Amino acid sequence: MTESRTVAILGGGVGGVVTARTLRKRLPDKHRVIIVDRERDHLFAPSLLWLMTGQRKASKIQRPLSRLTKRGIEVIHGEIERIEPATRRVHLTDQDLDADYLVVSLGAELAPETIPGLAEAGHNFYTLPGAESLRDALDEFTGGRIVVLTATPAYKCPAAPYEAAMLINDYCRRRGIGDETHVDLYAAEPGPMGVTGPEVSQGVRDMVENAGISFHPEHQVVEVDPQARHITFGNGTTADFDLLAYVPPHRAPLAVRDSGLVDDSGWIPVHPGTMDTRYPGLYAIGDITGILLKMGKPLPMAGVFAERQAEVVAHNIAAEITGTGASKEFNGHGECFIETGGGKAGFGGGNFYAEPTPQIKLRKVGRRWHLGKVLFEKNWFRKNF
Numbered sequence: 001m002t003e004s005r006t007v008a009i010l011g012g013g014v015g016g017v018v019t020a021r022t023l024r025k026r027l028p029d030k031h032r033v034i035i036v037d038r039e040r041d042h043l044f045a046p047s048l049l050w051l052m053t054g055q056r057k058a059s060k061i062q063r064p065l066s067r068l069t070k071r072g073i074e075v076i077h078g079e080i081e082r083i084e085p086a087t088r089r090v091h092l093t094d095q096d097l098d099a100d101y102l103v104v105s106l107g108a109e110l111a112p113e114t115i116p117g118l119a120e121a122g123h124n125f126y127t128l129p130g131a132e133s134l135r136d137a138l139d140e141f142t143g144g145r146i147v148v149l150t151a152t153p154a155y156k157c158p159a160a161p162y163e164a165a166m167l168i169n170d171y172c173r174r175r176g177i178g179d180e181t182h183v184d185l186y187a188a189e190p191g192p193m194g195v196t197g198p199e200v201s202q203g204v205r206d207m208v209e210n211a212g213i214s215f216h217p218e219h220q221v222v223e224v225d226p227q228a229r230h231i232t233f234g235n236g237t238t239a240d241f242d243l244l245a246y247v248p249p250h251r252a253p254l255a256v257r258d259s260g261l262v263d264d265s266g267w268i269p270v271h272p273g274t275m276d277t278r279y280p281g282l283y284a285i286g287d288i289t290g291i292l293l294k295m296g297k298p299l300p301m302a303g304v305f306a307e308r309q310a311e312v313v314a315h316n317i318a319a320e321i322t323g324t325g326a327s328k329e330f331n332g333h334g335e336c337f338i339e340t341g342g343g344k345a346g347f348g349g350g351n352f353y354a355e356p357t358p359q360i361k362l363r364k365v366g367r368r369w370h371l372g373k374v375l376f377e378k379n380w381f382r383k384n385f
């Protein structure tokens with residue numbers, strides 16, 4: 001008989017809830033599964049893009065994490081202040097937690113304040129409050145120049161800003177202000193979804209430009225003047241705007257940076273298959289990890305990877321505790337929908353671990369991919385909550 005074990009999962013986002021659910025299914029009741037998050041609600045981030053154009057309400061895209069208790073998962077609401085990787089001790093604001101296994105799925109912290117003027121000047125649609133303020137601003141918008149901006153070349157869901165620009169453009173047309181509005185997309189990166197290869201990147205760029213959006217790659221924002229509504233880029237160019245929607249710089253959360261878990265990349269290095277860290281019993285999954293692909297670029301941050309890595313880690317922890325089943329590895333496969341507006345979407349996917357470069361295919365824009373994303377959202381909540 002194995003003794004009771006405790007698995008603590010840090011973060012109740014995509015990776016965290018999938019780890020908890022999978023573990024609870026596989027582990028006998030005497031073993032504890034604990035999930036910790038500072039938020040009371042789990043947010044399904046892909047739907048923020050629909051929320052900002054009025055197609056979703058906040059209540060529709062969130063669920064209370066406390067619902068997981070029905071499945072036998074212990075939920076702790078609290079701020080993680082420090083992690084001791086060697087002892088697997090976690091310090092929360094008002095308690096400490098000791099675990100036999102620790103799964104770190106704390107995602108990426110958003111840092112708009114690192115670019116002068118950015119937070120004051122625009123809407124950070126990567127957060128719920130930012131997507132809501134963008135929705136309100138779009139609602140009052142009567143025409144002019146809308147800028148969608150990526151503040152750094154690497155950010156979670158590499159398709160999202162491109163989808164955002166197309167959905168905003170489509171929204172303005174539907175509201176009858178399309179002729180008086182122009183959407184510009186200024187990107188820090190050389191092209192959309194660079195890791196997927198030149199063909200897919202060009203395919204997404206075509207979607208954006210065919211919608212009438214002007215695309216400006218390799219524009220690294222240096223500062224924004226909120227009063228003058230003026231952006232200065234590192235390459236010496238500038239741009240004016242009436243409405244600004246942006247993707248902010250990302251970094252590891254402070255508790256992770258302070259724990260000694262990150263390397264020079266700023267993210268947690270892991271084994272690309274098992275998600276082991278260099279500390280026994282400590283795994284990291286999702287956006288917080290840094291996995292360098294053979295091509296020399298990191299695996300993009302995306303929920304699809306967090307989900308699949310979570311399933312592997314939960315399976316392997318359960319196999320070790322119960323002494324049953326062979327261990328598994330994450331194989332680098334992932335896919336995503338690319339919303340284009342008008343009830344349509346494209347779809348890209350394949351093997352990101354393929355060598356020497358990822359093997360990704362882009363499918364033609366159509367209604368079925370949009371419906372696929374709607375179904376995915378529905379299933380997400382049904383499966384996990």
Ligand SMILES: Cc1cc2nc3c(=O)[nH]c(=O)nc-3n(C[C@H](O)[C@H](O)[C@H](O)COP(=O)(O)OP(=O)(O)OC[C@H]3O[C@@H](n4cnc5c(N)ncnc54)[C@H](O)[C@@H]3O)c2cc1C
Nearest residue numbers: 011013014015038045046080106107157286287302303304
């Ligand atoms: C607009 C948008 C659209 C997207 N669309 C897609 C898509 O279509 N497909 C796709 O695959 N991905 C998409 N993503 C990306 C996806 O949401 C993330 O990659 C995914 O959520 C990562 O999961 P994670 O578990 O690593 O982190 P998260 O889901 O971000 O979870 C991290 C959790 O940790 C908690 N936390 C952090 N620090 C602390 C602390 N100190 N104390 C306590 N709790 C803490 C946070 O509150 C959060 O709940 C999108 C993201 C955005 C913003």
